[in-house]
Amino acid sequence: MVGNDLAANSFSGRTLNKKPTSPRTLFSSIMSGVAMFCAVLALIPLFAVLYYVMVQGFSYLNLDLFLKLPPPPLVKGGGFGNAFIGTLITVGLASLISIPFGVMAAIYLAEFARDTKLAYWINFFTNVLSGVPSIVIGVFAYALVVIRTGTFSAVAGGVALAVLMLPTIVRTATEALEAVPRDFRQAAIGLGATRIQTTLGIVLPAAVPAILTGVMLAIARAAGETAPILFTALFNQFWNRPIWQGGLWEPTATMSMLVYNFSVVPYKNQQQLAWAGALVLVALVLVTSIAARFLTRRRR
Amino acid sequence: MAPIVDTSSAPSWKRTDASRWIDNGFVWLTAAFAIAVAILLIAIALQVGGQAMPAIRAFGLGFLVNSRWDPVANIYGAWPQVYGTIVTALIALVIAMPVGVGIALFLSEDFLPDKIKQPIVFLIELLAAIPSVIYGIWGIFVFIPFIRPLGNWLHQNFGWIPLFSTPPAGPGVYVAGIILAVMILPIIAAISRDALVAVPSELRQAAYGLGATRWETIFKVILPAASSGILGGAMLGLGRAMGETMAVTMVIGNSNAASPSILAQGSTVASLLANQFAEAGGLQVSSLMYAALVLFLLTLIVNIIAQYIVSRIRLKY
Numbered sequence: 074m075v076g077n078d079l080a081a082n083s084f085s086g087r088t089l090n091k092k093p094t095s096p097r098t099l100f101s102s103i104m105s106g107v108a109m110f111c112a113v114l115a116l117i118p119l120f121a122v123l124y125y126v127m128v129q130g131f132s133y134l135n136l137d138l139f140l141k142l143p144p145p146p147l148v149k150g151g152g153f154g155n156a157f158i159g160t161l162i163t164v165g166l167a168s169l170i171s172i173p174f175g176v177m178a179a180i181y182l183a184e185f186a187r188d189t190k191l192a193y194w195i196n197f198f199t200n201v202l203s204g205v206p207s208i209v210i211g212v213f214a215y216a217l218v219v220i221r222t223g224t225f226s227a228v229a230g231g232v233a234l235a236v237l238m239l240p241t242i243v244r245t246a247t248e249a250l251e252a253v254p255r256d257f258r259q260a261a262i263g264l265g266a267t268r269i270q271t272t273l274g275i276v277l278p279a280a281v282p283a284i285l286t287g288v289m290l291a292i293a294r295a296a297g298e299t300a301p302i303l304f305t306a307l308f309n310q311f312w313n314r315p316i317w318q319g320g321l322w323e324p325t326a327t328m329s330m331l332v333y334n335f336s337v338v339p340y341k342n343q344q345q346l347a348w349a350g351a352l353v354l355v356a357l358v359l360v361t362s363i364a365a366r367f368l369t370r371r372r373r
Numbered sequence: 374m375a376p377i378v379d380t381s382s383a384p385s386w387k388r389t390d391a392s393r394w395i396d397n398g399f400v401w402l403t404a405a406f407a408i409a410v411a412i413l414l415i416a417i418a419l420q421v422g423g424q425a426m427p428a429i430r431a432f433g434l435g436f437l438v439n440s441r442w443d444p445v446a447n448i449y450g451a452w453p454q455v456y457g458t459i460v461t462a463l464i465a466l467v468i469a470m471p472v473g474v475g476i477a478l479f480l481s482e483d484f485l486p487d488k489i490k491q492p493i494v495f496l497i498e499l500l501a502a503i504p505s506v507i508y509g510i511w512g513i514f515v516f517i518p519f520i521r522p523l524g525n526w527l528h529q530n531f532g533w534i535p536l537f538s539t540p541p542a543g544p545g546v547y548v549a550g551i552i553l554a555v556m557i558l559p560i561i562a563a564i565s566r567d568a569l570v571a572v573p574s575e576l577r578q579a580a581y582g583l584g585a586t587r588w589e590t591i592f593k594v595i596l597p598a599a600s601s602g603i604l605g606g607a608m609l610g611l612g613r614a615m616g617e618t619m620a621v622t623m624v625i626g627n628s629n630a631a632s633p634s635i636l637a638q639g640s641t642v643a644s645l646l647a648n649q650f651a652e653a654g655g656l657q658v659s660s661l662m663y664a665a666l667v668l669f670l671l672t673l674i675v676n677i678i679a680q681y682i683v684s685r686i687r688l689k690y
Contacts, residue, residue, distance in 0.1 A: 086598075087422060097589065098557060098586055099527075099588050100586070100588060101586040101587050101588040101589070102619070103590075104587075104588040105484060105587070105588070108475045108478050108479040108484065109474070109479060109484070110475075111471070111472045111475030111476050112476045112479045112480070112493060112497075114494055115472060115473075115476050115497055115500070115558050115562070116493070116497070118500070118555045118608040119496060119497075119499060119500050119503075121511070121515065122511045123507065125511055125514070125515050126507065126511065129514075144570070147465075154584070154621035161556055171669060174406055174410075175405075177402065177403050177406035177412075177592060178406040178407040178409070178448060179378075179406035180403045180409045181400070181403035181404050181406065182407055183403065184403075185400050185403060186404070186407070192407075193409065194411065194460075195407050195411045196412060197680060197684070198410065198411035198414050199410055199411070200680050201414060201673065201676050201677055201680055202410070202413060202414050204609065204612050204613070204672060204673075204674075204675075204676035204679070205414070205417065205616070205669065205672065205673070206589060206615070206616020206617070206618065206619065206644050206669070206672055207616065208616065208618040208643045208665070209417065209421065209616065209665050209667070209668055209669045209672075210417070212419055212421055212646065212648075212661075212662060212665040213416075213417045213420050215650070216421060216423070216424045217420055218419045220424070232652075234570065236417075238374075239410060239413070239442065240410075241560060243410055265393075267388070267396045268396050268399065268400060269395060269396050271398040272399070287375045293502065294495075294502070296504075297502075297503075297504025297505070297506070297507070298504065298505075299500075299504070299505060299618070300505070300619055300643070300647060302647075303647055303650060303651060304650040304651045307651060319424065329504060329619075332506045332507070332509075332510055333506050333509065333619060333623070336506075336509065336510040336514075336623065337513070337515055337623065337689070347510060348510070351506075351507050351510050353452050353504075353677060354504060354507065355503065355504070355507055358502055358504060359499065359503075360500060362394075362499070362502045363499075366495065368496075
């Protein structure tokens with residue numbers, strides 16, 4: 074009677090050895106297999122996405138992509154020069170706003186208000202802010218900038234991306250500043266430095282590498298964001314005017330919008346451009362985040 | 374006796390008023406920036422809410438249950454979108470929860486040596502770094518053709534269940550749900566893993582000491598102990614799924630009707646905004662702002678609960 078044997082084995086188990094065939098151990102082994110299967114299952118889409126983006130994108134990759142304008146339907150050639158520059162401009166503007174803003178806030182949280190109730194709540198709000206859907210941040214920037222100025226623009230896109238980057242920068246900069254040893258501050262104050270000298274001259278420089286890591290991660294994320302760009306920077310088939318002629322105040326193309334716009338059209342040539350754009354975008358984002366993580370790991 | 378140190382000419386160790394003033398000013402300045410970060414959240418609500426006012430006055434709460442979105446007649450209701458948001462997010466959660474917790478267990482309960490574990494953790498984090506629009510283009514050209522046979526099969530064999538009652542037409546709610554699952558997986562896995570790692574190893578050792586197998590320990594001791602953290606991760610994933618825009622917009626089909634079938638095409642609040650905002654005018658803009666406000670409040674509630682639960686993981690042990 075096999076059933077009885079199994080029951081006897083598992084029930085009257087007076088031995089410390091586990092039999093590999095007892096239902097308890099079998100169940101355990103099977104579940105281990107299931108857990109491993111989950112991990113593999115999760116990695117499949119990652120490799121599938123990377124594989125297809127590379128295979129599709131590589132064949133259309135050439136220098137012209139970065140120098141020329143997007144082609145009209147059914148015309149061969151062309152590129153996404155304007156979108157590439159546009160991404161640099163919008164992300165650059167966003168960085169100009171969010172980095173000083175975020176680092177100043179982090180200085181307060183890490184240096185002057187550490188472990189206070191106020192810092193706790195500001196951290197809480199920052200975390201909640203990072204969960205606000207990026208499209209809602211786009212709507213916010215639309216109401217704040219586009220409605221007021223009456224035009225879609227690189228500035229509006231920059232503002233939206235800045236709000237998006239802010240929580241990441243605040244959080245990583247706060248952690249970076251808190252990791253600076255207390256001795257640094259005591260030594261500086263002991264030498265008679267003021268708080269401003271201690272913070273800006275001693276603590277901040279010590280934390281700069283770790284802050285940079287956070288900034289890189291934030292920039293990588295912002296460069297790939299599309300939803301907040303949809304109705305802030307919008308898109309532009311042409312080159313923007315130079316900045317000194319008001320180029321920041323007109324609709325601006327970005328890489329992410331180009332991928333979106335050209336992947337939903339029926340024209341083969343524009344779809345190819347979208348794949349090439351996707352490859353450049355993925356490369357940009359992944360290289361930055363891998364580099365950022367590699368930098369932090371090596372420093373530890 | 375003359376003083377050894379001539380204090381009259383030595384520099385004073387006392388700060389001048391100006392120096393002290395600048396120093397305090399700096400502290401206040403940083404405080405202002407920090408508080409501004411918190412105020413930003415309120416500013417978003419006020420700004421979007423203010424713009425939504427005309428639509429709120431015109432439609433009230435009926436906006437949420439009315440399913441007519443008609444720019445020509447200037448009548449707006451967002452029920453199909455609210456419904457679509459909830460359904461896609463739930464599909465994503467139902468798929469991503471077990472898989473995410475499975476990975477988290479696999480990567481926290483020493484199944485693997487650290488050398489293999491670290492790269493896997495890293496690779497799963499990379500999933501989160503891939504931009505939404507990339508999942509979108511991949512969804513359109515690769516995933517939809519791939520999943521379509523499954524949709525057809527479900528409809529042919531289980532079409533009598535309302536859930537599968539429409540023939541799939543390529544893009545659809547289930548496609549969006551599955552892609553969302555992939556996108557929220559890293560966050561659920563990461564937070565669950567934090568929660569599992571925070572469970573004291575004494576609990577594990579005690580269970581093993583009593584003769585429990587690994588999975589008896591996991592199911593009866595570790596998962597219950599980590600359950601609040603896992604729940605927090607699930608809530609964060611849910612919030613992320615509700616607000617995710619680009620991938621969903623590109624694969625959901627953007628139809629304006631709420632269907633009980635997950636094989637049907639649908640839309641979400643986020644995809645509605647993505648599709649219509651740039652070309653809208655007048656009351657339509659205001660109605661879109663109203664929809665954005667609803668999305669904002671929905672995700673805000675979910676996120677606040679999630680943050681609250683997650684922040685307690687570390688306090689507990």
